[in-house]
Amino acid sequence: MTPAPDVVVAGAGVIGAACAEALSAAGLRVCVLDRGAPASGTTASGEGNVLVSDKGPGPELALAQASRRRWPELLASLREELGPAGAEAEWDAKGGLVVATTEEAVTPLTAFAAAQRGAGVRADEIGADRAAELEPQLTKGLTAAVHYPEDAQLQPVLAATTLLAAVRARGGEVRSGVTALGVTTHASGAVSGIRTSGGIIPCGAVVNACGPWAGHFAASAGVPLAVLPRRGMVLVTGPLPDGTVRHKVYDADYVGAVASGDADLQTSTVVESTRAGTVLIGSSRERVGFDDSVRVDVLRELARKALGLFPVLAQVPVMRAYGGFRAYAPDHLPIIGEDPRLPGMWHATGHEGAGIGLAAATGQLLTELWTGRQPVVDPAPFRVDRPAVTEEGRAAA
Known part of the structure; x- marks a missing residue:
């Protein structure tokens, strides 16, 4: 039997794909789910922008700069791993x-x-x-x-499918037509699996990368987010x-x-x-x-x-x-990291129109937080429990 995944990523858009690729590169067994086809939602509606020009000084710009550095390096390494035909994303550093x-x-x-x-x-x-x-x-x-x-462009669907191809090549799974419905927990309260339209998948952790639907999935898991x-x-x-x-x-x-x-x-x-x-x-x-x-x-x-x-x-x-x-997200910052309200529940969402450009660094940052490595940028501004994005914090405010 196939061993249970270490982590299930809910959402096969470019953010979920980038998180899955980075986690699998760190040696984790990854399963990616999507209620539709991979990259068929928000990612398919994007223009493929990898921008620094539209962000003022602050945490989002720092993440964008890290991602701008990361994207060409990541695509080059995936071409080495998968071959040129398997890693074409139409990268264009056109400015x-x-x-x-x-x-x-x-x-x-x-x-x-x-x-x-x-x-x-x-x-x-x-x-x-x-x-x-x-x-x-x-x-x-x-x-x-x-x-x-420094502004650049890539083809977002090709980029996402390239990242997912790397996950598959490393032994991971990508399942289409499977809707994430919630999570299961151990007696300790930590995540023990994910409930889906195809049944329960046991796993050690779940990443909520459901894009515009991330608020719905977070609520179904008992940890509401203002997405x-x-x-x-x-x-x-x-x-x-x-x-x-x-x-x-x-x-x-x-x-x-x-x-x-x-x-x-x-x-x-x-x-x-x-x-x-x-x-x-x-x-x-x-x-x-x-x-x-x-x-x-x-x-x-x-x-x-x-x-x-x-x-x-x-x-x-x-x-x-x-x-x-x-x-x-109401404060215009992505939400990246583990949810302190539910151990084993992670989020990577809230990128709005910048998801394509921020994806490479988002996957890197989430994996660094997971593994305890030095993060590429300060993760504090993107934390899950900040008042602007939790119902508890918004109610208190």
Whole structure:
């Protein structure tokens, strides 16, 4: 009989996959579950951003910087282990460009960049001529621009499936169509297994990597967390000539939208190309529960704002649109670590729209906490029992 896993990871998106890969690399027997197909939820709705440009100095930026360093190293090691065909994630260190198109936006943009430079981010303020060299099709109506050479992109589904392929190669399991329903416990109160739609799986620990559904799973395990879905939508154009859009380009108001806790709809301009030649146009954010209805008014707003940055897109056909739910934590920080309320219950969630970029360091940090090694970043800001994300703490506040 197959021995019981040391740990079951609930969620086969990029966060769950990164945690599973790092744990299996540390020698643990890992089983990964997902109620759908691997990487078919939030990960499939992502743009593949690995960004430092949109985060101010603080713990999330530190995690993003660690992950930016980790991703290319991790993918290179997996290519050695699995072979090039088994570890292709379309890594592209193409850089980012953040622009202002009004005079009012100049000071906030340059001040934000200056603060990031103080935290070790390369943020180069450039003039209109240099911006035109980087992006020839960009609007001429710029008032300021900052180039972020460290920003990168990968294909999120390929990245997640590569990580899961490594788990399988090391003797782990990945089970699709299995829903995590709760946990079982020993008489001592520690986790003894996970309850699923396919029965109970005995294990030594469980990692809650259920993304937008992490709050539901945490509640079913008796350890409620304030993790909510925050919806976003993206437009996808038909393929364009190579070089039409060369970087990730976004308007300076994107940073404010990311950091906002407002439940109402917010849109900001984000434009970038993929290796296939299509252009992704975003972004929107709103808290509407799990309502997945297509909102044409949101798509029109995304298209209108994109034309403000790239007038060349006016005659480009839209191929499709898609939406997805991001795992939103009220204080805008991921939740990473063991739950002190339930020994053996771990969480890796709350990354919102930054999960692709933060995944590599999240898996590394969770595994370092598990094994007692020196953590790559200070884990305290991401702890599970902070007041902003536990019901007890929020009630007390």
